[in-house]
Amino acid sequence: MSRRLVGIAAALAVASMLSACSVSPEEDPVTLTLDDAKSEVLVATDDILALVPDDVVTERFPRAETSRVLFECDDPDSYYWPGGAQLKIDPSTDAAALFDAIHAAWAERDGWEITWKERGEAGVYHLDLYRSDGLHLAVMNLESNTVLDVSGFSPCFVLEDYDPNRAY
Secondary structure, X not given: OOHHHHHHHHHHHHHHHHOOOOOOOOOOOOOOOHHHHHHXXXXXHHHHHOOOOHHHEEEEOOOOOOOOOOEEOOOOOEEEXXXXXXXEEOOOXXXXXXXXXXXXXXXXXXXXXXEEEEEOHHHOEEXXXXXXXXXXXXXXXXXXXXXXXXXXXXXXXXXXXXXOOOOO
16 A cells, blocks of 8 residues: 555544544634644644654655645534645664654643553554644554654634635
8 A cells, every 4th residue: 555545544544533523612612714724733743753863764755735625523614624744764763762752742742632542562653642722643653664654633723615626
């Protein structure tokens, strides 16, 4: 399976877990724009990738700046945007150390909840990072520790003229 298909499959799997996302009653109504939401995902993804030592990166794949899919939130005319990035990494990379570094860096940030989904069984690592406003990142090593995948899902944003035939 191609890296792009693996990434899409991983993103869709995480997206399906997020399909029940909603704003809780004590939170403000959705006021974020599409551009703001995309920026949140792209900046957070870049922050994670910055933690990967250059000497283990063997290739940087171009990331998609648009998505053909938006996922509905519970509020009317509100959606979340999926994005992310992948790096090809040396298969001998110490995945435990890399994921521990990501965990430690994000555990220090206010408003974030970090959850281990997989912690090294059969060499597989998967961290979920949730920010209190709904931003979600899933970080995992794929393809026998040769690909680091960061899938991101924005907080909900308002988009009144959604067109499913358009890329966002």
